[in-house]
Amino acid sequence: MTQDFDPGYPAPYAALAASYPGPDVFPPADFRIEWGPIFHRGRLDGSAKVLVIGQDPAQHESIARRILIGTAGHRFQGFLAKLGITSSYAMINTYLYSVYGQGGGNKHAHDPAIAAYRNQWLDTLVANSSIDAVIALGSLADTAYQTWHSTPTGEQYTGAYRHILHPTYPDSAAASTGTPAAELMTKMLTDWNAGLDALHPAITNPDTPTPLVHYGTAMAPTDLADIPSADLPAGCPAWMRSAEPWAQRTGANAADKRATITVSIPVDERPF
Amino acid sequence: MTQDFDPGYPAPYAALAASYPGPDVFPPADFRIEWGPIFHRGRLDGSAKVLVIGQDPAQHESIARRILIGTAGHRFQGFLAKLGITSSYAMINTYLYSVYGQGGGNKHAHDPAIAAYRNQWLDTLVANSSIDAVIALGSLADTAYQTWHSTPTGEQYTGAYRHILHPTYPDSAAASTGTPAAELMTKMLTDWNAGLDALHPAITNPDTPTPLVHYGTAMAPTDLADIPSADLPAGCPAWMRSAEPWAQRTGANAADKRATITVSIPVDERPF
Numbered sequence: 275m276t277q278d279f280d281p282g283y284p285a286p287y288a289a290l291a292a293s294y295p296g297p298d299v300f301p302p303a304d305f306r307i308e309w310g311p312i313f314h315r316g317r318l319d320g321s322a323k324v325l326v327i328g329q330d331p332a333q334h335e336s337i338a339r340r341i342l343i344g345t346a347g348h349r350f351q352g353f354l355a356k357l358g359i360t361s362s363y364a365m366i367n368t369y370l371y372s373v374y375g376q377g378g379g380n381k382h383a384h385d386p387a388i389a390a391y392r393n394q395w396l397d398t399l400v401a402n403s404s405i406d407a408v409i410a411l412g413s414l415a416d417t418a419y420q421t422w423h424s425t426p427t428g429e430q431y432t433g434a435y436r437h438i439l440h441p442t443y444p445d446s447a448a449a450s451t452g453t454p455a456a457e458l459m460t461k462m463l464t465d466w467n468a469g470l471d472a473l474h475p476a477i478t479n480p481d482t483p484t485p486l487v488h489y490g491t492a493m494a495p496t497d498l499a500d501i502p503s504a505d506l507p508a509g510c511p512a513w514m515r516s517a518e519p520w521a522q523r524t525g526a527n528a529a530d531k532r533a534t535i536t537v538s539i540p541v542d543e544r545p546f
Numbered sequence: 547m548t549q550d551f552d553p554g555y556p557a558p559y560a561a562l563a564a565s566y567p568g569p570d571v572f573p574p575a576d577f578r579i580e581w582g583p584i585f586h587r588g589r590l591d592g593s594a595k596v597l598v599i600g601q602d603p604a605q606h607e608s609i610a611r612r613i614l615i616g617t618a619g620h621r622f623q624g625f626l627a628k629l630g631i632t633s634s635y636a637m638i639n640t641y642l643y644s645v646y647g648q649g650g651g652n653k654h655a656h657d658p659a660i661a662a663y664r665n666q667w668l669d670t671l672v673a674n675s676s677i678d679a680v681i682a683l684g685s686l687a688d689t690a691y692q693t694w695h696s697t698p699t700g701e702q703y704t705g706a707y708r709h710i711l712h713p714t715y716p717d718s719a720a721a722s723t724g725t726p727a728a729e730l731m732t733k734m735l736t737d738w739n740a741g742l743d744a745l746h747p748a749i750t751n752p753d754t755p756t757p758l759v760h761y762g763t764a765m766a767p768t769d770l771a772d773i774p775s776a777d778l779p780a781g782c783p784a785w786m787r788s789a790e791p792w793a794q795r796t797g798a799n800a801a802d803k804r805a806t807i808t809v810s811i812p813v814d815e816r817p818f
Contacts, residue, residue: 275565275566275567275568276564276565277564277565277566278564279555279563279564281554281555281560282553282554282779282780283551283553283780288553291551291780291781292548292549292550292551292780293547293548293549294547294549294781295547296547297817302817302818303818307817308783308785308811308815308816308817308818309783310781310782310783310786311781312781313780313781337609337809339779339780339781339782507554507611507779508554508555508563508564508585508611509563509566509582509583509584509585509611510582510611511580511581511582513580514582524808525810529816529818530810532816532818533810533811533813533816534808534809534810534811535808535809536796536806536807536808536809537609537806537807537808537809538797538802538805538806539580539805539806541805543580544580544801544804544805545569545574545579545580546574546575546580546801546804
């Protein structure tokens, strides 16, 4: 069988992947530094046309060691597909480590040392790729972009920029407010449609030229897109790119749950 | 913090990591193909002086996606250290996938299609590195070596070769025969000492010149060696290279247990 894979971290990204901030910059009370940094997903070979800023990695990402591969990833991959972008993207996160606990994400939104390292990635990506558009997923990612864009190198970026609601906004807002998730999904898709309107003209050389098709009021199965095998490390099984969940935090108490991820292959992906 | 990492699969290995045998060659009844192929550990940049053939990957290897990082890996890393080899090695396995069930390993020891792919790795490693010695861990690895060495390309290899008992032989033989593990460990270390005697003179240019020091009758803590961070993918946390177990197969029945690996960070490696 043949399967494309992500080749990893070539120069100049290799230096960033070998030297990264640890617990002195990301306090273990607020970040799951114990699972290690998870750097990116997508093209580091200069072919990226769209640069994406996500929020923070979760349990699937901690195992596959690439970002935005779970529910949020599948939804947003569909957004990129509507822009005709099927491979020419690079994604990094606002935070290198998974946020732990309530409020940890907001608390560190303006930490200079966190921004300093993240800005190196943004500088390097923009300097080594022809970026037509930057897309921020959620307000923390928007803050990350604005922080970078106010730096001497960041302000030289003159391409398109759009901040859209985070792909799991309907789920998290439903849990925190009690508003029906379907209503929040409609709200997100309205926001995403406006994002598509703004971004579609900026993608002058898409991978697959695509007439603009808006979302309806709900996310349809055809609105999701597969995570390409070329985005994961060599040998990763296909179910790691599945839209079905396959990793969960387990453990009898908070400490054990923080320290444990159970990987379970979806039943319909088992060859036995 | 700074941490070396394995850069992955450069040419000509990239082609081997992108195109590999699947369930038609490795029957799912005998191999855990659902966890994906796990190709190697060590240097693919031409600097390998020692080529190692292991047996098959287990649960830790399925998560970290590099071979020989668990108990067997730590024991054998110490063997290499006694030869003065601390980084200049490349390891592949007899089987690309974890063996499932009793006897599956022996049953496929002579499968031509399994050998054909494995021989490509051996050919490529020997052609692109200056290999002074090949070491086979266990009898299946010995068969793999002999199979390759009888091919037109394999027979051109004229460097040293040694087959030693597999690093977890004492554990597996104690479980299957009831012989005390300590007795079997002494037997293994006697075999390993003979291996050191044979191989030490063949390593003419070790990484760290080291006078030959034999094992005693038991494996001492100082006989183990750490797995270098340079052997694991970028960002992998240090506990993934720990000698403490951190991955186990869990599940209420055989099917679920086959499909599940629980990753649990060792208590003393938790920053919380």
